Amino acid sequence: MSTAAPRTAGPDHLWSVDEHLDDILATVRPLEPIELQLLDAQGCVLVEDVTVPVSLPPFDNSSMDGYAVRVADVEGASERYPAALEVVGDVAAGETDLLRVGPGQAVRIMTGAPLPPGAETVVPVEWTDGGLGEGPVTGMRARSLAPEGATGQVRVHRPAGPRAHVRAQGSDVRAGDRALEAGTVLGPPQISLLAAIGRGTVRVRPRPRVVVLSTGSELVQPGEELGAGRIYDSNSFSLTACARDAGAIAYRVGAVADDADTLRDTIEDQLVRADLVVTTGGVSVGAYDVVREALSSVGDEDEPGSGIDFRKLAMQPGKPQGFGSIGPDHTPLLALPGNPVSSYVSFELFARPAIRTLMGLTDVHRPRTRATLTASGPLTSPKGRRQFLRGRYADGEVAAVGGAGSHLVAALARANALIVVPEDVESVAPGADVEVVLLG
Numbered sequence: 393m394s395t396a397a398p399r400t401a402g403p404d405h406l407w408s409v410d411e412h413l414d415d416i417l418a419t420v421r422p423l424e425p426i427e428l429q430l431l432d433a434q435g436c437v438l439v440e441d442v443t444v445p446v447s448l449p450p451f452d453n454s455s456m457d458g459y460a461v462r463v464a465d466v467e468g469a470s471e472r473y474p475a476a477l478e479v480v481g482d483v484a485a486g487e488t489d490l491l492r493v494g495p496g497q498a499v500r501i502m503t504g505a506p507l508p509p510g511a512e513t514v515v516p517v518e519w520t521d522g523g524l525g526e527g528p529v530t531g532m533r534a535r536s537l538a539p540e541g542a543t544g545q546v547r548v549h550r551p552a553g554p555r556a557h558v559r560a561q562g563s564d565v566r567a568g569d570r571a572l573e574a575g576t577v578l579g580p581p582q583i584s585l586l587a588a589i590g591r592g593t594v595r596v597r598p599r600p601r602v603v604v605l606s607t608g609s610e611l612v613q614p615g616e617e618l619g620a621g622r623i624y625d626s627n628s629f630s631l632t633a634c635a636r637d638a639g640a641i642a643y644r645v646g647a648v649a650d651d652a653d654t655l656r657d658t659i660e661d662q663l664v665r666a667d668l669v670v671t672t673g674g675v676s677v678g679a680y681d682v683v684r685e686a687l688s689s690v691g692d693e694d695e696p697g698s699g700i701d702f703r704k705l706a707m708q709p710g711k712p713q714g715f716g717s718i719g720p721d722h723t724p725l726l727a728l729p730g731n732p733v734s735s736y737v738s739f740e741l742f743a744r745p746a747i748r749t750l751m752g753l754t755d756v757h758r759p760r761t762r763a764t765l766t767a768s769g770p771l772t773s774p775k776g777r778r779q780f781l782r783g784r785y786a787d788g789e790v791a792a793v794g795g796a797g798s799h800l801v802a803a804l805a806r807a808n809a810l811i812v813v814p815e816d817v818e819s820v821a822p823g824a825d826v827e828v829v830l831l832g
Contacts, residue, residue, distance in 0.1 A: 422752035436596035447562035452507040456557040459498040460511035474547035514557040519550040600750035602635040603666040607673040611647035627672040638747040652686035663719040673730030709734035763790040773813040782807035
C-alpha cells in the first residue's frame with residue numbers, strides 16, 4: 393500500500409543509499425488489518441494485545457499417570473514398608489464427575505486429568521505396584537485389559553510431597569494476563585497459545601503479496617534447454633525466495649522478453665494480486681533496458697501521484713534503481729538491477745524493509761554488527777560509493793567471499809553477511825573494524 397508519491401530529482405542527481413531507502417519507507421504504508429482464522433494468520437503481525445480469557449491450565453491436573461492420594465497416607469512409604477491404599481475409581485482426562493479421595497484411599501489418575509477433591513498429591517505409577525500385588529511397575533495396563541485396575545488395593549513404595557506432579561491452575565497464564573502483544577509475528581508457538589486460550593480468530597495485518605518478475609529475452613527457465621547466448625533465469629527465483637523469507641506471500645512470474653508493451657501488460661495483469669511489485673533487470677540506460685522504457689511514462693494525468701522514478705545510487709553493486717507506484721491503487725514498485733548480486737543486495741537493502749513495513753513491523757532491517765576483517769590484503773572500494781561486499785561472518789570475524797563482480801552467484805551462495813564499506817573509504821586493511829549486515 394502506498395499513500396504518497398516518491399520524491400523525484402534531476403536526472404544527474406546521485407542518490408545516497410539512505411536517501412533512496414528513506415524515500416521508500418516514507419511512501420510505503422502498512423496494510424489494513426483484517427480478522428483471520430488462526431492458521432491463516434501464521435506469519436502475520438498482531439495489531440492488538442490479546443488478553444487471556446481463561447487460566448491455563450484451567451484447573452489443577454496431573455502431570456503423570458499414577459494415583460491421586462492424600463500426603464499423610466503415603467508419608468514414610470518404602471518398598472519394604474509400602475503404603476496400602478484402597479483404589480476407589482479412575483479419573484481420566486476430560487472427566488467431570490470426580491470421586492472424592494478420603495483417608496486411606498486413592499484414585500487412579502491419568503495425565504491431564506483433573507485432581508479429584510480430597511487429593512493433595514499424585515504418586516507416579518512407577519512408584520507403585522500398579523494394583524498387582526507385586527513389585528514396582530513401569531506403567532498402567534490398558535483399561536480394556538485390566539478393568540480391575542480401577543478398584544482393589546495399590547501399594548505405594550515412595551512418599552510424595554504436597555502437590556507433587558500437579559499442574560496448578562493458572563501456572564502457565566492466568567485469566568486477565570496479556571498473552572501476546574501487538575506487533576508480535578505469529579509463529580507456531582503463538583498460534584498454539586491462541587488456540588489454548590480459546591481464540592479462533594485474531595486481528596492482524598495480512599502478509600503482503602509480492603509479485604516478482606525478471607526481464608530479458610536472453611533468459612531461459614531452469615529445466616529447459618540452454619541455447620547459444622542464453623542464460624538461466626535465477627533472479628526471479630532468488631528474489632521470490634527472498635520475499636518469502638521476509639514474510640511475504642510471493643508470486644514468481646516467468647521472465648518477460650525485452651518488449652515494453654508486453655512488460656506493461658504483464659505488470660497490469662499482476663496488480664490484482666500485488667501489494668508490491670519487484671522487477672529485476674532493464675533499469676540502466678542501454679538500448680534494451682525494457683523496464684525503464686516501459687515504466688518511465690506510466691504516471692500520467694489519469695493516475696495522479698503514480699509513476700516510477702529511475703535513479704542512480706552512490707552504491708556498488710546496484711547503482712541503477714527505480715521506485716514508484718503503478719495502477720489505480722498506487723501499488724508500490726521496486727525496479728532492481730539485473731545482475732544477480734546487484735538484484736540480491738538491492739532486495740536486502742530496499743525491498744525487504746518495504747515488505748516488513750507493509751507487514752506493520754517497526755524493526756524492518758537486517759541486524760548489523762561490527763567485525764574484524766580477515767583478509768590476505770586490503771579490500772578496495774570506489775570513491776564516493778557505499779560498497780556492499782559478500783562476506784562470511786563467524787565469531788566476531790568476517791572475510792570477503794569472491795570478488796566484487798556482480799555476476800558471481802556462487803560466491804553469493806557461500807556468503808552469510810554483507811561487508812559495508814562507507815563512501816569515503818577507498819581501502820580497508822586486514823584487521824580493520826568493519827560494519828557487517830547479517831543475512832540470517
